Amino acid sequence: MKIFYIMKKELRGYLLSPVAYVLITVFLVVMGFLFYNIVSFYSLQSTFIFSQQGVAPEFDLTEVIFRPTFINMSVVFLLVMPILTMRFFAEEKRSRTIELLMTSPISITEIILGKYLASVLILCLMLLLTIYMPVIISLYGTVNWGQIASGYIGLFLVGMIFLSIGILASSMTENQIIAAILSFGMLLILWIIRMASQIAGSTTTGDILSFLSITEHMDNLIKGLIDTRDVIYYLTVSIFGLFLTHRVIESQRWR
Amino acid sequence: MKRKFFDLFRGFSTRRSARFGANSILMVAIFASILGILNFISYNHYHRLDLSYNRDFTLSPQTISVLKNLTKDIKITGFFQEGSQTKGQFKGLLETYMYHTKRIKFDFIDPDKEPAVAKRYKVNEYDTILLESGEKEARAKTTGEQELTNAIIRVTRNEKRSVYFVEGHGEHGVDDIEKSGISQARDILIKQGLDVKKLILLQEGKIPADTSILVIAGPQKPFLPAEKDLLLDYINGGGQILLMIDPVTTSGIEEILKKLGVKLGNDVIIDPISRILGGGLNIPVVSSYPEHHITNNFNIVTFFPVARSIGFDPGDSKDIYFEPVIQTSPSSWAETDLDKRDAEFDPKKDTRGPVTIGATVTLHEKEGIDAPKEKRFRLVVFGDSDFSSNAWFSSSGNGDLFLNSVNWLAREEDIISITPKEVKGSRLLLTRAEGRRLFIIPVLLLPSLVLISGLIIWRKRRRL
Numbered sequence: 174m175k176i177f178y179i180m181k182k183e184l185r186g187y188l189l190s191p192v193a194y195v196l197i198t199v200f201l202v203v204m205g206f207l208f209y210n211i212v213s214f215y216s217l218q219s220t221f222i223f224s225q226q227g228v229a230p231e232f233d234l235t236e237v238i239f240r241p242t243f244i245n246m247s248v249v250f251l252l253v254m255p256i257l258t259m260r261f262f263a264e265e266k267r268s269r270t271i272e273l274l275m276t277s278p279i280s281i282t283e284i285i286l287g288k289y290l291a292s293v294l295i296l297c298l299m300l301l302l303t304i305y306m307p308v309i310i311s312l313y314g315t316v317n318w319g320q321i322a323s324g325y326i327g328l329f330l331v332g333m334i335f336l337s338i339g340i341l342a343s344s345m346t347e348n349q350i351i352a353a354i355l356s357f358g359m360l361l362i363l364w365i366i367r368m369a370s371q372i373a374g375s376t377t378t379g380d381i382l383s384f385l386s387i388t389e390h391m392d393n394l395i396k397g398l399i400d401t402r403d404v405i406y407y408l409t410v411s412i413f414g415l416f417l418t419h420r421v422i423e424s425q426r427w428r
Numbered sequence: 429m430k431r432k433f434f435d436l437f438r439g440f441s442t443r444r445s446a447r448f449g450a451n452s453i454l455m456v457a458i459f460a461s462i463l464g465i466l467n468f469i470s471y472n473h474y475h476r477l478d479l480s481y482n483r484d485f486t487l488s489p490q491t492i493s494v495l496k497n498l499t500k501d502i503k504i505t506g507f508f509q510e511g512s513q514t515k516g517q518f519k520g521l522l523e524t525y526m527y528h529t530k531r532i533k534f535d536f537i538d539p540d541k542e543p544a545v546a547k548r549y550k551v552n553e554y555d556t557i558l559l560e561s562g563e564k565e566a567r568a569k570t571t572g573e574q575e576l577t578n579a580i581i582r583v584t585r586n587e588k589r590s591v592y593f594v595e596g597h598g599e600h601g602v603d604d605i606e607k608s609g610i611s612q613a614r615d616i617l618i619k620q621g622l623d624v625k626k627l628i629l630l631q632e633g634k635i636p637a638d639t640s641i642l643v644i645a646g647p648q649k650p651f652l653p654a655e656k657d658l659l660l661d662y663i664n665g666g667g668q669i670l671l672m673i674d675p676v677t678t679s680g681i682e683e684i685l686k687k688l689g690v691k692l693g694n695d696v697i698i699d700p701i702s703r704i705l706g707g708g709l710n711i712p713v714v715s716s717y718p719e720h721h722i723t724n725n726f727n728i729v730t731f732f733p734v735a736r737s738i739g740f741d742p743g744d745s746k747d748i749y750f751e752p753v754i755q756t757s758p759s760s761w762a763e764t765d766l767d768k769r770d771a772e773f774d775p776k777k778d779t780r781g782p783v784t785i786g787a788t789v790t791l792h793e794k795e796g797i798d799a800p801k802e803k804r805f806r807l808v809v810f811g812d813s814d815f816s817s818n819a820w821f822s823s824s825g826n827g828d829l830f831l832n833s834v835n836w837l838a839r840e841e842d843i844i845s846i847t848p849k850e851v852k853g854s855r856l857l858l859t860r861a862e863g864r865r866l867f868i869i870p871v872l873l874l875p876s877l878v879l880i881s882g883l884i885i886w887r888k889r890r891r892l
Binding site: 188189190191193194195197198199201202204205206208209212213215216219220223229230231232233234235236302305306309313314315317319320322323371384393396397398399400401402405406409412413416417420423424427 | 444445448449452455456459460463466467470471474475476477478479480481482484485510511520852853854855856857858863866867869870871874875876878879881882883885886889
């Protein structure tokens with residue numbers, strides 16, 4: 174219950190500050206533009222081939238439109254999520270309300286989970302606001318809703334990792350900007366780790382690195398394959414981020 | 429006294445934080461290991477749900493039953509360029525296979541980074557897949573399910589197939605490790621799990637019943653009439669022969685082939701291109717291949733030192749089907765004047781390229797016509813034998829061509845066949861108005877709705 178109290182408080186904070194609106198607006202504009210670009214690229218190509226050969230080519234629309242769109246969206250998340258979470262603990266520390274929270278009967282775990290859930294709800298809202306994309310495409314052709322669902326599950330899981338790392342970064346500093354930069358840096362490292370794994374090749378190090386890489390696990394989900402290994406990877410990394418946050422906050426009691 | 433007290437206190441406080449710090453690090457380490465173990469378990473016990481439209485991650489029932497019945501471990505090595513698209517595709521396919529069996533282990537080798545390994549395995553091309561199980565090995569060049577499953581069947585089955593090399597007419601020696609021998613070809617066949625034996629027709633008096641494939645590699649002296657009869661009977665009884673017949677020899681095989689409508693030319697192929705590549709004029713270099721199962725996915729060159737042309741004239745018989753496998757370049761020609769020192773194209777007598785120097789001859793295997801199964805012979809005819817000799821076997825694609833020919837003769841190219849998945853698509857043609865709407869709604873309308881509602885709430889709150 175206390176978790177939900179914290180969650181409500183944070184959600185109110187989101188709704189009442191312009192940051193969230195501006196952020197969601199920018200997110201939607203960028204995504205809408207990228208989506209428009211991909212669709213018009215294929216439409217133009219079809220028109221061109223149609224004018225040349227008299228027959229319009231057939232595309233697997235889910236594959237050609239939504240695979241790149243989902244990858245784009247995960248990249249945009251990489252930039253957006255740190256902004257969503259940067260405020261959480263940095264703001265509490267700066268305004269010294271963290272002492273109040275710490276001395277309140279609410280446990281650290283509840284505080285962290287409450288804040289995390291609030292940001293996850295915003296993530297859900299952002300994902301929901303992009304549902305118009307498959308809906309529009311389904312008006313023109315067949316859309317494989319199974320693959321779309323799998324892609325959204327993948328984006329949700331990726332977002333969960335981003336938010337969890339963001340909270341961790343926010344707990345480490347009292348400056349929001351530093352928190353955002355820190356989480357952005359950590360996410361970027363998890364993102365590009367795949368390159369290192371490619372350099373290492375098929376060695377044990379390479380296997381471990383590619384296991385840690387966020388992008389490696391997203392491929393299957395975007396292609397429409399839900400594999401418990403990928404899901405468990407995302408969940409455990411998110412949980413680990415939250416656990417580290419707990420340690421960092423806890424450490425303030427004895428440092 | 430006072431000072432001592434402070435020292436004590438400071439010592440205590442640092443010790444306190446050190447103790448908590450160490451405790452915290454330990455907790456993080458324990459928690460990380462628990463999550464690590466959880467992931468490790470999940471990697472060994474996992475489930476998959478395939479929601480893709482074409483069931484890209486679902487194997488055919490045939491493949492699944494092959495995998496479920498595997499009794500041997502298989503090591504699969506893929507020779508791919510690091511980061512190539514085909515590598516990603518193949519890895520995805522392999523992971524789908526490994527979902528159904530624990531007997532497959534795989535490894536990837538980048539031939540550019542580890543040329544020595546590629547050389548040891550005699551791999552000359554990217555995207556080659558090597559399967560090893562016990563002593564046996566099989567090769568495939570694909571990222572598709574049908575080919576991979578067939579290669580798995582080949583590498584794991586116990587049944588031994590026999591390849592007989594005909595001897596006694598000056599053919600290349602199977603055990604001869606000199607340049608003119610074909611011991612390298614023999615070795616690769618043994619690796620494929622085939623039983624390689626020698627056959628002297630006159631001694632045996634018959635073609636052994638366990639013959640899967642007969643190889644006649646460059647006879648120099650004529651076959652006796654009795655031997656020719658044996659071969660003809662074997663063909664008519666649905667046999668499989670790999671014939672490699674050099675120019676300027678008369679072995680009597682020409683007569684057998686003539687009965688099938690196949691004509692071996694009395695000529696030598698001259699290819700000016702091969703001189704550019706550093707070879708002699710009479711070593712045609714082949715770099716593009718007609719559509720045929722043997723040369724499917726082939727994209728490396730093959731060399732044929734001193735080759736003759738192969739023609740086809742079915743005459744009255746409509747039962748025989750002739751398909752070219754190897755054709756020389758358009759700049760080459762079949763020189764009939766064999767005594768002349770300087771070869772020159774003579775439009776009256778010589779044939780302009782592309783000239784067929786390798787072909788398959790089969791009976792009734794075209795769709796629509798049915799011949800009794802036991803009579804369906806398969807012949808692969810090459811107008812050259814040296815390409816498979818030790819001197820040339822490792823040159824570029826020569827060895828692969830030999831191996832593919834044998835596999836085709838053994839009818840191993842499609843032990844099982846899997847219907848390719850139907851890719852269903854939709855058309856996407858937007859009118860100008862639709863395109864404009866597609867821009868306005870997502871890029872302008874929806875975001876402004878969010879922004880306006882945000883502004884309203886924010887302003888309301890400020891007024892409060």
